[in-house]
Amino acid sequence: xxxxxxxxxxxxxxxxxxxxxxxxxxxxxxxxxLEHYFLGxxxxxxxxxxxxxxxxxxxxxxxxxxxxxxxxxxxRGLYIxxxxxxxxxxxxxxxxxxxxHRRSGCMTGAEWMTYRFGTGPSxxxxxxxxxxxxxxxxxxxxxxxxxxxxxxxxxxxxxxxxLLTIGxxxxxxLYTVLAGFYGVVLTDMVQGVIMIVGCxxxxxxxxxxxxxxxxxxLNAIAHKVTGNPDWTASLLTFHVDMPHGYxxxxxxxxxxxxxxxxxxxxxxxxxxxxxxxASKNSREASMQCLLQAVTVMFRWPxxxxxxxxxxxxxxxxxxxxxxxxTVTQIIRQENPTITPANWHxxxxxxxxxxxxxxxxxxxxxxxxxxxxxxSSLLLVGSSGTVNPEVIxxxxxxxxxxxxxxxxxxxxxxxxxxxALTGTVNGASALFVRDIYxxxxxxxxxxxELIRIAYASSTLIVLASFLLGxxxxxxxxxxxxxxxxxxxxxLGPGLLRLYWxxxxxxxxxxxxxxxxxxxxxxxxxxxxxxxxxxxxxxTLTSVIVTVLCSLLTKATPDHVTRYFYRTTRPFGFWGHFTxxxxxEEQHHWAKEHRNDLIAAAIALVWQxxxxxxxxxxxxxxxxxxxxxxxxxxxxxxxxxxFWWKNLPSADxxxxxxxxxxxxxxxxxxxxxxxxx
Numbered sequence: 167x168x169x170x171x172x173x174x175x176x177x178x179x180x181x182x183x184x185x186x187x188x189x190x191x192x193x194x195x196x197x198x199x200l201e202h203y204f205l206g207x208x209x210x211x212x213x214x215x216x217x218x219x220x221x222x223x224x225x226x227x228x229x230x231x232x233x234x235x236x237x238x239x240x241x242r243g244l245y246i247x248x249x250x251x252x253x254x255x256x257x258x259x260x261x262x263x264x265x266x267h268r269r270s271g272c273m274t275g276a277e278w279m280t281y282r283f284g285t286g287p288s289x290x291x292x293x294x295x296x297x298x299x300x301x302x303x304x305x306x307x308x309x310x311x312x313x314x315x316x317x318x319x320x321x322x323x324x325x326x327x328x329l330l331t332i333g334x335x336x337x338x339x340l341y342t343v344l345a346g347f348y349g350v351v352l353t354d355m356v357q358g359v360i361m362i363v364g365c366x367x368x369x370x371x372x373x374x375x376x377x378x379x380x381x382x383x384l385n386a387i388a389h390k391v392t393g394n395p396d397w398t399a400s401l402l403t404f405h406v407d408m409p410h411g412y413x414x415x416x417x418x419x420x421x422x423x424x425x426x427x428x429x430x431x432x433x434x435x436x437x438x439x440x441x442x443x444a445s446k447n448s449r450e451a452s453m454q455c456l457l458q459a460v461t462v463m464f465r466w467p468x469x470x471x472x473x474x475x476x477x478x479x480x481x482x483x484x485x486x487x488x489x490x491x492t493v494t495q496i497i498r499q500e501n502p503t504i505t506p507a508n509w510h511x512x513x514x515x516x517x518x519x520x521x522x523x524x525x526x527x528x529x530x531x532x533x534x535x536x537x538x539x540x541s542s543l544l545l546v547g548s549s550g551t552v553n554p555e556v557i558x559x560x561x562x563x564x565x566x567x568x569x570x571x572x573x574x575x576x577x578x579x580x581x582x583x584x585a586l587t588g589t590v591n592g593a594s595a596l597f598v599r600d601i602y603x604x605x606x607x608x609x610x611x612x613x614e615l616i617r618i619a620y621a622s623s624t625l626i627v628l629a630s631f632l633l634g635x636x637x638x639x640x641x642x643x644x645x646x647x648x649x650x651x652x653x654x655x656l657g658p659g660l661l662r663l664y665w666x667x668x669x670x671x672x673x674x675x676x677x678x679x680x681x682x683x684x685x686x687x688x689x690x691x692x693x694x695x696x697x698x699x700x701x702x703x704t705l706t707s708v709i710v711t712v713l714c715s716l717l718t719k720a721t722p723d724h725v726t727r728y729f730y731r732t733t734r735p736f737g738f739w740g741h742f743t744x745x746x747x748x749e750e751q752h753h754w755a756k757e758h759r760n761d762l763i764a765a766a767i768a769l770v771w772q773x774x775x776x777x778x779x780x781x782x783x784x785x786x787x788x789x790x791x792x793x794x795x796x797x798x799x800x801x802x803x804x805x806x807f808w809w810k811n812l813p814s815a816d817x818x819x820x821x822x823x824x825x826x827x828x829x830x831x832x833x834x835x836x837x838x839x840x841x
Contacts, residue, residue, distance in 0.1 A: 170322070174572035181576045182337060212450035215441045216457030217358040223253050223462045224361055226582035227314025229469060234554030236473035238392055238408065239418075241400035241780040241789075243473075244466070244773070246415055248425035249696075250648045252776060253462060257768035258433030260455035261808055262761040265448035266663070266733050267437035273599055275300060275438025279670070282662055284725040288670035288718075290604070295674045297600035299655055299681050301626065304593035306647045308630030311589075314555075315582060320514035321544055321559030322575060327511055332631065334582070358461065364577035365468040367570065372471030372783055377478045381785040388477050391487075391552075397477075400781055400789040410549045414696060424697055431704075432652070433765075435659035440592050449813045459772055467779035469558075474783065475565050476557035483542045483564075484552070489534050491550040493543065496530050509548040510556070517543045590623050597622040650687055650699040654680025657708030661715075664737030666726055672715030680707030736762075757811070764808035771800035 170178075232251045235243030244252060272278040279296050283289040312331060319334075320327035378384040381398045388397030393407060404419040415421050445451040484490060497513065498504065504512055517540040520528050535542040541564055547553030562574055598619045603610060610618075658676035661668040684703050687694055694702075720726075723742075730742045736758040746754065774797035781790040 170572070171568045173569050174575070177569070177572035178576055178579070181579065212445060212453040213457060214355055215445060215450075216454035217355045217461060218441060220358055220458045220461040223458065224358070224465055225311060225314075226318060226578050227311045229465065229578065230314050230318065230555055230558045232465075233469045233472045233476070233558045236470050236780075237476050237554045237557045238412065239394060239406060240388065240397035240473070241470065241777060241784060241786070242402065242406070242418065244400075244776055244780070245402050245418060245422035246425070248422050248429055249645075250425075250429070252429075252773070253459075254426070254429040254769060254772060255433035255436045256455055256459045256462075257765050257772055258430075259436055259442070260452060260459065260768055261764040263434065263437035263663075264442045264445075264451040264455055265813060266735055267439075267442045268445050268448045268451040269733050270443075273443055273595070275596075277600060278438055279662075279673075282725075282729050283670035283673070283721050286670075288674065292670040292674040292677075293600050294605065295677045297596040299677050300596045301593050302681065302685075303647070303651055303655075304589055304596075305626060305630045306651055307589055308627065310647060311582065312631050317510055317556055318559050318578070318582075320510050321556055322563055324518040327514060334579075360573075360577045362461065362464050364574050365464040368471045368475075368574065369467040369779070369783060371566070372474045375474065375478060378474065381787075384474065384477075384784060387481050391477050391480050398784040398786050400777055400784075400786055400793075409551050409554075411547075411551075424700075428649070428653070428700055430769075431656055431660060435656060435663060440595065447813070452808075452812055459768075459775065463775050463779070466776045467783055470780040470783050472558045472561050475561045479561055479565055480545065480552055480557075483538065484535070484545065487551075490546055490552060492534050493531060493546045494548065494550040496527070496534070497546075500524075500527050504548070506548045510553070513543055513546065517541070590626055593626050594619045594623045597626075645696050646684075646688055646692075646699070649696040650684040650694075650703055651681070653700045653703040654682075654684040654707050656680075656704050658711045661708070661711055663735055666730070666737075666739045666742060667715055667720060668711065669715045669718060669721045671718040672711045672713070675714040676707040676711030679710045680704075683707075760807045760811045764804060764811075767800050767803040767807060771797065771804055774800060 228251055232243065232247050235246050237243075239246070248254060267275075267278065270278050270281045272281050275296060277293065279292045280289050283292060315331045315334060316327040318327075319325075319330040323330055378387065385396070385398045389395050393409070396403075402419055402422055405416060406418045408415050441454065442451045445454065497509075501512060516523050516527070516531070520540065531543060532539045541560075545552050545556060545560055547555075558578075562571060562578075566574060598615055602618050602622075603615060607614070655677050657680065658668075658673040661676075662673055680703050683706050684699070687699060687702075727742055727745070730739055734754055734757070736754075743751065774793050777793050778790065778797060781787075781793060
């Protein structure tokens with residue numbers, strides 16, 4: 167093995183000291199008010215929010231799981247990540263859903279529900295349902311991050327990965343509760359710069375690999391290691407051969423189209439996030455998305471570089487693939503009760519501390535894997551193959567020189583911290599603003615609310631940690647979150663933006679039933695296929711939302727009218743559309759047409775943006791020559807249909823808390839004229 171040096175540990179320690187100092191410095195600024203704590207006073211520039219958003223997409227666990235698919239499939243692993251890792255929802259946030267939500271003047275997504283449906287009993291119930299569902303979803307997302315963190319820590323550090331993850335979560339929690347949104351955004355900017363520098367460095371190392379001087383050589387090595395004969399190809403195909411445990415992705419084309427459909431639906435209902443509510447105006451809400459898309463692009467050359475280096479490393483560390491199955495059998499004979507969830511913790515303990523294992527076990531492993539058996543053991547998965555989810559940390563530990571290795575570890579820990587802090591801050595806002603202040607203690611002081619934010623952040627992290635330890639793999643928990651849990655709220659989320667007859671009773675029922683169904687599925691049928699999870703949860707929530715909306719009283723016209731006039735959405739709005747003047751109808755129709763065309767173009771533009779650096783690094787010049795012109799045309803299309811039609815910086819946006827609707831008393835006179 168290649169243990170970390172004193173230089174490596176010093177660089178890592180310095181990073182954490184700086185993080186804590188920033189938290190302490192920013193705590194006074196964050197504690198000024200609830201709006202300062204959760205939204206930075208709505209005075210942060212778009213480029214800071216954009217870099218912060220990039221850091222949120224650039225999480226460590228996601229980077230590990232996407233690297234695993236690129237390791238197995240090459241650049242075509244991108245198509246599996248249409249399910250979420252390719253962040254295709256950015257196309258919709260960029261073009262219209264981000265600005266729609268910013269126009270509300272709200273602080274949280276749950277508060278936005280009151281803006282949409284009013285403050286009556288049904289609206290308040292919905293606000294509560296959304297807050298609870300948002301917190302549950304956050305716990306699931308954090309559990310996913312925790313699972314990735316334990317795998318990463320187990321590969322890198324010679325200490326129990328569970329204990330290290332506890333320490334990291336504790337530090338992230340302390341930083342989040344101290345610094346609030348100010349600190350989250352500021353640190354995300356620093357971490358974002360570190361990550362981009364790390365991406366460039368790893369890409370240069372992968373490009374200069376002597377073992378893979380051309381595409382044909384790389385393809386041959388990858389075929390031997392992964393069994394994939396077309397590893398460097400980037401064209402979407404109908405079928406690929408996946409290793410044990412990943413057979414669900416054999417029909418690559420169908421999986422990609424299914425995930426694309428899911429992301430289009432998800433993108434059309436997105437936007438209720440802190441970074442959009444915190445924007446100065448709807449123009450800057452859109453601008454930050456462009457920066458997010460461009461900067462998150464750096465993640466793909468980083469991950470394909472780790473995949474290339476991983477293939478070279480595995481080919482050298484375990485030249486005979488049959489030895490992996492033998493090692494798995496030896497481990498199971500030693501510990502017959504071992505499960506996939508604790509496999510990596512068990513094997514990392516053996517590798518890092520062989521003195522704690524029986525000499526007979528160590529001798530067997532050494533006889534099969536050779537003198538570097540400890541490093542090779544960390545690659546072995548519970549299914550009898552190389553565990554693709556540990557390729558990234560394996561390359562970090564064994565393929566980089568001293569110092570540079572620490573810089574990359576810091577950049578990935580920065581990605582993990584960025585995702586943790588932003589996610590925890592958003593969930594804490596839901597509890598404090600939408601549950602505690604709205605239902606429990608409406609007259610609570612600012613100091614009390616900040617303390618409740620501290621406590622809720624801590625409890626959310628603790629629940630996430632326990633759930634993350636129970637997951638069998640990163641892919642397992644991510645699949646459930648995307649295809650089950652969030653799908654349960656997808657139907658209501660869509661209907662609220664595009665159908666005037668959706669009401670709070672219907673949406674609350676849809677969210678509740680969809681979330682309950684997803685939770686029940688996780689406990690009673692955890693092996694349900696992804697497409698079945700998505701279909702069942704989405705259809706269930708849509709049917710329940712529509713039926714309950716039609717069986718209960720419609721949202722009062724003055725509430726829906728206020729929402730419609732301030733947000734200006736397209737869709738099925740019945741008599742509210744007819745109330746607009748001819749000039750307004752023409753102006754809105756033009757904006758909607760440009761938004762929809764721009765969204766379609768943005769999807770193509772974004773896929774090309776991610777493919778190009780991977781085709782370059784795998785030396786797939788034919789694919790690069792095809793993708794580059796498509797990207798150029800899409801860029802021109804975005805300029806014409808999106809950039810030239812961005813909202814003006816002085817577009818009127820109400821403060822919902824002080825607006826007439828916040829007291830459920832809007833009148834025709836209080837509705838601002840459309841621009």
